[in-house]
Amino acid sequence: MSSSDQQEPQAVRPIEVLYCQICTFPPEYCEFGSSLTRCKEWLQGARPQLFEKYYSDEALQSKIGTLSLEAQAKLEKDTAKKEAKAEAKADAALKKKMASQVSIKRIERNKRKHVTAIHGLEAFDIDLKKAAKFLAQKFATGASVTKNAQGQDEIVVQGDVSDDVLELMEGGAGPLKGVPADNVVIIEEKKKKASE
Numbered sequence: 001m002s003s004s005d006q007q008e009p010q011a012v013r014p015i016e017v018l019y020c021q022i023c024t025f026p027p028e029y030c031e032f033g034s035s036l037t038r039c040k041e042w043l044q045g046a047r048p049q050l051f052e053k054y055y056s057d058e059a060l061q062s063k064i065g066t067l068s069l070e071a072q073a074k075l076e077k078d079t080a081k082k083e084a085k086a087e088a089k090a091d092a093a094l095k096k097k098m099a100s101q102v103s104i105k106r107i108e109r110n111k112r113k114h115v116t117a118i119h120g121l122e123a124f125d126i127d128l129k130k131a132a133k134f135l136a137q138k139f140a141t142g143a144s145v146t147k148n149a150q151g152q153d154e155i156v157v158q159g160d161v162s163d164d165v166l167e168l169m170e171g172g173a174g175p176l177k178g179v180p181a182d183n184v185v186i187i188e189e190k191k192k193k194a195s196e
Contacts, residue, residue: 018047027054034086036079097123102169102179105187106162114160119148121155124179128153134174139164162186 017026022042023033027050030039044051100123107115121128128145132155136143143157157165163186168174170181 018050021046031079034082037083098180098183100124100183102184103187104162104165104184105189106160107189116157116160116162116165117148117154118157118165119152119154121176121179122153126175126178128155130175131155132157134176135161135165135168138168138174162188 019025020027020030020033020039020042022035022039023030025033025039027039027043027047030036030043033039040051040055043055100120102118102120102124105117105119107117109115118131121131132143132145135141135155135157139157139159139161141158141161143155145153146156148154166184166186169176169179169184172178
């Protein structure tokens with residue numbers, strides 16, 4: 001064997017890619033997202049040298065140098081339009097979230113048997129399976145995610161725990177964090193008696 005055969009090959013190191021914390025694209029692709037100005041602010045604070053590389057006056061002049069004035073104006077207008085649309089969409093989602101109601105319904109099954117149904121948690125980005133497991137462990141009872149009559153998911157907990165669930169939501173315990181106490185409603189539903 002010769003000495004060249006005994007040399008160990010150099011290990012290839014993986015490339016570390018930086019992703020924008022705002023739009024989750026690499027910084028060179030932020031311009032194609034809908035939040036360019038916020039991305040620029042983040043990049044300037046987090047990595048000033050990359051900001052200079054992509055968004056300094058010289059870099060912008062070299063990019064735009066090939067565009068005509070009309071194309072430049074159109075590009076700026078489109079970017080502003082995209083950002084306004086994304087902001088409006090985020091505001092609408094926030095308003096919808098704040099207008100959503102979480103209903104805790106106490107349902108009578110038999111004379112002294114009750115179940116508690118919790119509906120509307122998905123509007124607050126709460127994982128229903130984790131919440132059901134948390135409630136089952138907290139109250140040492142059965143809890144599951146089921147579809148209600150309207151075809152929407154709800155958590156059904158065995159037993160009358162509606163007041164305790166309300167306290168947990170107000171305290172922001174476990175996976176139930178993020179539900180405003182003002183948006184929670186307790187409903188009591190009694191079983192209809194059979195007509196004689």
